[in-house]
Every structure is written in C-alpha cells, then in structure tokens.
Amino acid sequence: MARKGSAANRRHPLATVALIAIGLMFTGGGYALFSSTATAETNTASQTTIDEGKKLFAANCASCHGLDLQGTGAGPSLLGVGAASVDFQVGTGRMPMAMQGPQAMQKTPQFTADDTKALAAYVASLSPGPAVPDDSLLDGKGDASNGAELFRINCAMCHNVAGAGGALTEGKFAPALTGVAAVHIYEAMVTGPQNMPVFNDKNLSPEDKRDVITYLKYIEKNPSPGGYELGSLGPVAEGLFVWIFGLGAIVALTVWLTAKSN
Amino acid sequence: MSTVTTPDTAPAPAPTQSSSQRSSTSRFTEAAANYIDERTSISGVVKEFGRKIFPDHWSFMLGEVALYSFVVILLTGTFLTFFFQASMAEVVYNGSYVPLKGVEMSTAMSSTLNISFDVRGGLLIRQIHHWAALTFIAAIGIHMLRIYFTGAFRKPRELNWVIGFILFILALAEGFTGYSLPDDLLSGNGLRIIDGLIKGLPVVGTWISFLLFGGEFPGTDIVGRLYSLHILLLPAILAVMLALHLVFVVVHKHTQWSGPGQTKDNVVGSPILPMFAAKAGGFFFIVFGVIALMGTFFTINPIWNYGPYDPSPVSAGTQPDWYIGFADGALRLIPPGLEFELWNRTWSFNIIIPVLILTGLIVAVLVYPFIEAWITGDKREHHLLDRPRNAPTRTAIGVAGVLFYAALWGAASSDLIATHFQLSIEGVIHVNQALLVLGPIIGYLVTKRVCLALQKKDREIALHGFESGRIVRLPGGEYIEVHQPVDEYERWKLVDYNDYQPLMIRPNAQGKITAVQRFRAGMSRWFFEDRIAPVSPKEIERGGHH
Structure with a gap:
C-alpha cells in the first residue's frame, strides 16, 4: 500500500499529460519544421518591409482576419498560410473581398506589387508557410506532355481540360486559367485557395507543378490549330454555334433564295 | 444547250455546215438516249422524277x-476512313502535337491525332465532317418541326413521317457512334455514361453491357464495334430509308400552301428538270460552303485537349454533342434517392425512370400522325398545309413538346449556365425541373390562346379589311378610321382552311355506346372544342355592310 502510494507520489499527477505534451511538441514541431523547410524559404524580407506590411494589414485586413491574424467570425485565421497565399489572394484582387458571396471574386488588384509583397512578408513573418515560388519554377520550360497528363488527372475535373473553368456546388466555381500569371497558378496549387485542394510537394513535386504551368502556358500561347476555340467549352458551345450561326445562316439563305423580287 | 448555241455564233459563210453539225449532234443524242432507254426503260423514271414539282417556300428547303x-458527311467520312484505325491496341504517340508526345494511347486516338496534325487537310476534313454531322441532325430537327406544325404528316404521308423519324433516330445513332470513335477522354466519358445507362436497366442491364463491351467497361473491343456500326451498318440502313423517304416524297407529290390557284389537286412550283435541279445543285454548294466555313474557322472537338481516354479523369463541362443532350439532361433532372432495398437487393429507379420517359417521348412523336387521325376521324387526303394557327390544339401540343425537350436539353448544360450567369448549379437544376413540368403546361395554354386570337384577327381582317390609318370626319361630326379591304389573294390565305367539328358519339351496330367511343369523343372535344370557323363567302358578301 505504502509502496504503491509512494510510487504514485513519486510522479506528479500531471506527469503523463506533460509527457504527452512534450512528445507531441517534438513530433509536431519536427513535422512542421520538416514540411516547412521544403517550401518556406528563409525570410529575407527586411524589417522595414514587415513593418510596412503590418500597417497595411491593420488598415485593410484586420477587421476580418484579426489584428494578430487569429481570425474572426468574418474571416479565417491567417496563421501558417504563408507568403504564397497572401501573394495569390491579394495579387489577383480576390482580397480584400468586395462582398461576401459564394466565393471571393477576382478583380483588379487593390494593392501595388510592393504593398502586396509587404503584406506577404508581414504574414509570413508571424508563422511559417509556403513561400512565393522561385522564378525557375515559373519559366514554362518544363515537360508539357507530363504537365498535360497531370492536369487532366488532377485539375481538369473542375477547371476543364483546356483550363476554361467549370461549375462547383452552391454557386462556387473553378475559374478559367487563361491569362493567369504563372506565379499565381503555382501559388494556388501550393495553398489551395477557397475550394481548391492543396497540391503539396509530395503530391505534385515542384517540377510537376512547373510542368503543369508549362502545359497551361503552351495552350495559351498556341491557339487551337482548328480555328477559333468557342471558349474551349466543348459540345455545348459547338451545339449553340451550329444552331445559331450554322443553321441560322443556312435558313437565312433559304429565305433569300425563295424570296420574290419586289 | 451549247450545241444549239454554237452554230448561231459560227462564221456566216458556212450555214450548211453548221446545220449538218446540229443534226449530227442531235442525232447522236437521240441515238444514245434511245439506246439507253431501250435497255433500261429509264424514260419513265426521268418523266416521273423530272416532272416532280417543287413549290417555292423557304421552309420546304429544310429537308434538303x-x-x-x-x-457532305459521306464525302468527308470516306476520306477519314482512309486514315482512321479502329483499334484499341496501345501505342505511344509520337506525332506532331507536343503536349501529347510520349503518352500511351489507343491506336484509334493516335490515328485521329495523325489525321488532325500529320495528314494534309486532315483536320479540315475532320472538322467539316463533325460540323456537317451537327448540321445534319439540326436540319432534320427543324425539318420535322416544319412538317409537324404545318400538318404535312396527315394522310397520305403518315408513313413517310414514320420513316423520317426513324431517319432521325438513325442519325442520332450515327452521331453517337462517331462521337465515341476517337477514343479521347470526352468520347470515353460519353461511353461510360451510356454504359451506366445500360447497367441501370433492371436485370438485363449488366448482361447487355458485357455483351456490348465484350466484358467489363471499357474493354478492348468497343471502338472496333462502333466503327462497324458507324461506317457500315447504320449508313446502309440510313441510305435505304433515305431513298424510300425521297421516293415517297415523289409519290405523294409535294404539299403546298393554300392560295389562289393552289388547290389540293395540283402542285404549283417549278419542275425538278431543269429549274429545280439547277437551283438545288446551287443550294447544295451553298450548304457545303457554310459547313466548310465552319470547319475552316471554328474548332470542333479538339481531341488534343482531351487527351487519350483514361477511366479516372473527367473534365468539367463534359457533355454529349447537342443531339444527345436531352438524354443527358434527363439524367441530371431526375431527383435523387429513387431507390430502396428489398430481398437483399438495391432497387434503383434513378435510371429506368428517365429512360422510360424518353422512350415514351420518342414513341409519342413516332405515332403522333395516327393518334391525331384517330381523334379527328379525318380520312381525307391532305395536300394543302395548315397554317399553325389554324390547328390550335396541334400547334399547342407541338409547343408543349418543344418546351419539354428544351428543358431536358437546357439541363444538359446546367453547369455552363451556372458558371456563365453566376448562378448556383443546384438552382439551375431546380428551375429546370420546374420548367420540365410547368413549361409544357403553360406553353400549351398560351399557344392555344395565341392561335385562337390570331385566327380571330384573320377573321376580322377578312371581313372588315385592315386599319388604313386614315381618319375621316363624317358630315355629322363623327370620326371613323377607314378600313381597307384586303385583296382577293390575301384573303384566300385567311379564309381557306378546314373547319372541324368535335366527333359526335354515335351508338354502334348493337345500339351501344362503347367506352372507346366515349373516350374518342372526349379527345375530339378537347381537340376541337375551341375553334374559330373560317369566314364563309356569304359572310364576306355581307362583310362591309352591317
């Protein structure tokens, strides 16, 4: 009894909890360290840029995302989203949102490139996350064939095989990918904005992402050999075209052929 | 023609020579014609076909x-068979299109890519073939609408309506088999939907699917099988039916609009030889030209975007070609959850209900001429067309049918409607579901009323002329607007149509009134209860003075 009691007393009642907490901290921290080393580059942004970003954040973003990025009822926490996410959301004009809706709409960016960079630096300075990709991954000189296959398997079900976009549930949609900057395509894959899933580096390696961008830039730069694409929307656009313009022209011609001269 | 005109322009000093030349050439033509006729009796056919009269109206050219x-499809299709290989053997693509280099695909897909990129003129011909197919079925569609709304399917042409409708179904089958041949992602997804549709049939579905695909989907047989159907069996049946269709058009003579001098006993227009043949020949090149322009300037089915078929990816915006859209729409509109479990089995009605509804729709269109003939009890021959307003119930039924089809058709593009008008896809589907049911009902009621109103207007114009816009003050101070009477030719159009009465219920030989008769009388009442009688000559006489 006494031995048992003394044995029990030897350990603090919270020792088990503390042990688990320490264990979790090591594994979790180790994992975070490991996974973030792949993408998070050393923060080279100067302190002045970060301070600049902090001011911009407080003035434009904090009302929804919280002064410490912790999030509020109106917007999610931005801890751990990384510079890539900020650069994508702000750089494409999706943030700040014009209004709440099924999803944030793309519009003319509200911030200059420098301001965007400052915001990204500030958010990245508070917690690690995916960084803005290196230019070498965005040159569009990868393997278009591999990129096309990856795109068909991973992206086409929402974005359409030619990147023309598609519908999602409840008014949400996958936007068209034509005219989207390579850096934004890459950041979207890494951060999974809105309804898009994250394609992390184990899922699609940085080279794979580069190939996907190569393919998208290939079809953007090489217009369809068959002539005007009709939005690359597939049979619906073709059917609409044949009824309105094809048959429309032919019926107009029949009317003209059988018209009596005045 | 030229043999007759050359002697006139020949130098003057040789008149005898020119006349002898003329007689020798005409003697040769005579002898040749005689030679052929004695051995083939072709003159009878030429007489019959050559003297067939075609009335002039734009809507009569839609079948053409x-x-x-x-x-155009036959010509371009023949070209494509020289290069297409209907095999599902795996090859590694190594042609000109960069983003597919080194990708494994079937021989069918790789040969289609070669047609598109490495055969001279191949892409143009492929695109013309596909655009022509879309035009073909669309033209059949509006041709059928013309026949329906003008009542051209009535006796003696009911059978030709049936043949024509079978041609339409064959064209759908041709279109679908063609769509599936390249073995790209889009065609494979289309086949997967058909496979699901077949497997959804109770009991027999799985068996039929395995029979069709030679095992589990997709197998390695389907492209070869579809190819046989697409270039051999279906075109053969189609060509025979088409010939029959045209022979019937000649046998029945062409229908025409009612007008002065145009009666049920004649056809006013130009004969096939030479006038109509020349016109039709020109019109062929016009149609070919429009299709060729589409093939030249507008991409159709860019298989290089879709890539080879692979069961895992499905592209957003995957749709069938427009003519199968109604079936795709039916699958999208059927509400979920129509299944239950009984005896350890799941009984699903999600597929069989749309299939039955579509089958019902197809059968209804097929037999409509017989239904209408039975309801109206009209056994006369009809060679004069109805203006749609003069058959309000038929026109209203037609509009209801068109709206039903349109709701199904629109549903097939629900995702694109959602993205392009920034709507939610669920909302689009629900609106389409409502339109599928309410559209035909509202369309029916509105159309019938509009037809009756137009008939009333015609009656008014026939009797009192049209408003001239000239206001006259009478000596007594009264103002009237002068109504100008229509001329005889215009009036003819307004007054010459059939006036039907609902059928009376009459007891049969046993003195009994059967339930069938009651039903028929009820249907007839529904058809003809609301009607505006055509203006009679007597009324016209009295017209202005009352």
Whole structure:
C-alpha cells in the first residue's frame, strides 16, 4: 500500500499529460519544421518591409482576419498560410473581398506589387508557410506532355481540360486559367485557395507543378490549330454555334433564295 | 444547250455546215438516249422524277439541307476512313502535337491525332465532317418541326413521317457512334455514361453491357464495334430509308400552301428538270460552303485537349454533342434517392425512370400522325398545309413538346449556365425541373390562346379589311378610321382552311355506346372544342355592310 502510494507520489499527477505534451511538441514541431523547410524559404524580407506590411494589414485586413491574424467570425485565421497565399489572394484582387458571396471574386488588384509583397512578408513573418515560388519554377520550360497528363488527372475535373473553368456546388466555381500569371497558378496549387485542394510537394513535386504551368502556358500561347476555340467549352458551345450561326445562316439563305423580287 | 448555241455564233459563210453539225449532234443524242432507254426503260423514271414539282417556300428547303449535309458527311467520312484505325491496341504517340508526345494511347486516338496534325487537310476534313454531322441532325430537327406544325404528316404521308423519324433516330445513332470513335477522354466519358445507362436497366442491364463491351467497361473491343456500326451498318440502313423517304416524297407529290390557284389537286412550283435541279445543285454548294466555313474557322472537338481516354479523369463541362443532350439532361433532372432495398437487393429507379420517359417521348412523336387521325376521324387526303394557327390544339401540343425537350436539353448544360450567369448549379437544376413540368403546361395554354386570337384577327381582317390609318370626319361630326379591304389573294390565305367539328358519339351496330367511343369523343372535344370557323363567302358578301 505504502509502496504503491509512494510510487504514485513519486510522479506528479500531471506527469503523463506533460509527457504527452512534450512528445507531441517534438513530433509536431519536427513535422512542421520538416514540411516547412521544403517550401518556406528563409525570410529575407527586411524589417522595414514587415513593418510596412503590418500597417497595411491593420488598415485593410484586420477587421476580418484579426489584428494578430487569429481570425474572426468574418474571416479565417491567417496563421501558417504563408507568403504564397497572401501573394495569390491579394495579387489577383480576390482580397480584400468586395462582398461576401459564394466565393471571393477576382478583380483588379487593390494593392501595388510592393504593398502586396509587404503584406506577404508581414504574414509570413508571424508563422511559417509556403513561400512565393522561385522564378525557375515559373519559366514554362518544363515537360508539357507530363504537365498535360497531370492536369487532366488532377485539375481538369473542375477547371476543364483546356483550363476554361467549370461549375462547383452552391454557386462556387473553378475559374478559367487563361491569362493567369504563372506565379499565381503555382501559388494556388501550393495553398489551395477557397475550394481548391492543396497540391503539396509530395503530391505534385515542384517540377510537376512547373510542368503543369508549362502545359497551361503552351495552350495559351498556341491557339487551337482548328480555328477559333468557342471558349474551349466543348459540345455545348459547338451545339449553340451550329444552331445559331450554322443553321441560322443556312435558313437565312433559304429565305433569300425563295424570296420574290419586289 | 451549247450545241444549239454554237452554230448561231459560227462564221456566216458556212450555214450548211453548221446545220449538218446540229443534226449530227442531235442525232447522236437521240441515238444514245434511245439506246439507253431501250435497255433500261429509264424514260419513265426521268418523266416521273423530272416532272416532280417543287413549290417555292423557304421552309420546304429544310429537308434538303439535311440531305445535303448528309452528302457532305459521306464525302468527308470516306476520306477519314482512309486514315482512321479502329483499334484499341496501345501505342505511344509520337506525332506532331507536343503536349501529347510520349503518352500511351489507343491506336484509334493516335490515328485521329495523325489525321488532325500529320495528314494534309486532315483536320479540315475532320472538322467539316463533325460540323456537317451537327448540321445534319439540326436540319432534320427543324425539318420535322416544319412538317409537324404545318400538318404535312396527315394522310397520305403518315408513313413517310414514320420513316423520317426513324431517319432521325438513325442519325442520332450515327452521331453517337462517331462521337465515341476517337477514343479521347470526352468520347470515353460519353461511353461510360451510356454504359451506366445500360447497367441501370433492371436485370438485363449488366448482361447487355458485357455483351456490348465484350466484358467489363471499357474493354478492348468497343471502338472496333462502333466503327462497324458507324461506317457500315447504320449508313446502309440510313441510305435505304433515305431513298424510300425521297421516293415517297415523289409519290405523294409535294404539299403546298393554300392560295389562289393552289388547290389540293395540283402542285404549283417549278419542275425538278431543269429549274429545280439547277437551283438545288446551287443550294447544295451553298450548304457545303457554310459547313466548310465552319470547319475552316471554328474548332470542333479538339481531341488534343482531351487527351487519350483514361477511366479516372473527367473534365468539367463534359457533355454529349447537342443531339444527345436531352438524354443527358434527363439524367441530371431526375431527383435523387429513387431507390430502396428489398430481398437483399438495391432497387434503383434513378435510371429506368428517365429512360422510360424518353422512350415514351420518342414513341409519342413516332405515332403522333395516327393518334391525331384517330381523334379527328379525318380520312381525307391532305395536300394543302395548315397554317399553325389554324390547328390550335396541334400547334399547342407541338409547343408543349418543344418546351419539354428544351428543358431536358437546357439541363444538359446546367453547369455552363451556372458558371456563365453566376448562378448556383443546384438552382439551375431546380428551375429546370420546374420548367420540365410547368413549361409544357403553360406553353400549351398560351399557344392555344395565341392561335385562337390570331385566327380571330384573320377573321376580322377578312371581313372588315385592315386599319388604313386614315381618319375621316363624317358630315355629322363623327370620326371613323377607314378600313381597307384586303385583296382577293390575301384573303384566300385567311379564309381557306378546314373547319372541324368535335366527333359526335354515335351508338354502334348493337345500339351501344362503347367506352372507346366515349373516350374518342372526349379527345375530339378537347381537340376541337375551341375553334374559330373560317369566314364563309356569304359572310364576306355581307362583310362591309352591317
């Protein structure tokens, strides 16, 4: 009894909890360290840029995302989203949102490139996350064939095989990918904005992402050999075209052929 | 022609020579014609076909559009068979299109890519073939609408309506088999939907699917099988039916609009030889030209975007070609959850209900001429067309049918409607579901009323003329607007149509009134209860003075 009691007393009642907490901290921290080393580059942004970003954040973003990025009822926490996410959301004009809706709409960016960079630096300075990709991954000189296959398997079900976009549930949609900057395509894959899933580096390696961008830039730069694409929307656009313009022209011609001269 | 005109322009000093030349050439023509006729008796056929009269109205040329686009399909299709290989053997693509280099695909897909990129003129011909196919079926569609709304399917032409409708179904089958041949992602997804549709049939579904695909989907047989159907069996049946269709058109003579001098006993227009043949020949090139322009300037089915078929990816915006859209729409509109479990089995009605509804729709269109003939009890021959307003119930039924089809058709593009008008896809589907049911009902009621109103207006114009816009003050101070009477030719159009009465219920030989008769009388009442009688000559006489 006494031995048992003394044995029990030897350990603090919270020792088990503390042990688990320490264990979790090591594994979790180790994992975070490991996974973030792949993408998070050393923060080279100067302190002045970060301070600049902090001011911009407080003035434009904090009302929804919280002064410490912790999030509020109106917007999610931005801890751990990384510079890539900020650069994508702000750089494409999706943030700040014009209004709440099924999803944030793309519009003319509200911030200059420098301001965007400052915001990204500030958010990245508070917690690690995916960084803005290196230019070498965005040159569009990868393997278009591999990129096309990856795109068909991973992206086409929402974005359409030619990147023309598609519908999602409840008014949400996958936007068209034509005219989207390579850096934004890459950041979207890494951060999974809105309804898009994250394609992390184990899922699609940085080279794979580069190939996907190569393919998208290939079809953007090489217009369809068959002539005007009709939005690359597939049979619906073709059917609409044949009824309105094809048959429309032919019926107009029949009317003209059988018209009596005045 | 030229043999007659050359002697006139020949130098003057040789008149004898020119006349002898003329007689020798005409003697040769005579002898040749005689030679052929004695051995083939072709003159009878030429007489019959050559003297067939075609009335002039734009809507009578829609069937021709279908015919000519079919010819375009045959010509371009023959070219494509020289290069297409209907095999599902795996090869590694190594042609000109960079983003597919080194990708494994079937021989069918790789040969289609070669047609598109490495055969001279191949892409143009492929695109013309596909655009012509879309035009072909669309032209059949509006041709059928013309026949329906003008009542041209009535006796003696009911059978030709049936043949024509079978041609339409064959064209759908041709279109679908063609769509599936390249073995790209889009065609494979289309086949997967058909496979699901077949497997959804109770009991027999799985068996039929395995029979069709030679095992589990997709197998390695389907492209070869579809190819046989697409270039051999279906075109053969189609060509025979088409010939029959045209022979019937000649046998029945062409229908025409009612007008002064145009009666049920004659046909006013130009004969096939030479006038109409020349016109039709020109029109063929016009249709070919429009289709060729589409093939030149507008991409259709860019298989290089879709890539080879692979069961895992499905592209957003995957749809069938427009003519199968109604079936795709039916699958999208059927509400979920129509299944239950009984005896350890799941009984699903999600597929069989749309399939039955579509089958019902197809059968209803097929037999409509017989239904209408039975309801109206009209056994006369009809060679004069109805203006749609003069058959309000038929026109209203037609509009209801068109709206039903349109709701299904629109549903097939629900995702694109959602993205392009920034709507939610669920909302689009629900609106379409409502339109599928309410659209035909509202369309029916509105159309019938509009037809009756137009008939009333015609009656008013026939009797009192049209408003001239000239206001006259009478000596007594009264103002009237002068109504100008229509001329005889215009009036004819307004007054010459059939006036039907609902059938009376009459007891049969046993003195009994059967339930069938009651039903028929009820249907007839529904058809003809609301009607505006045509203006009689007597009324016209009294017209202005009352």
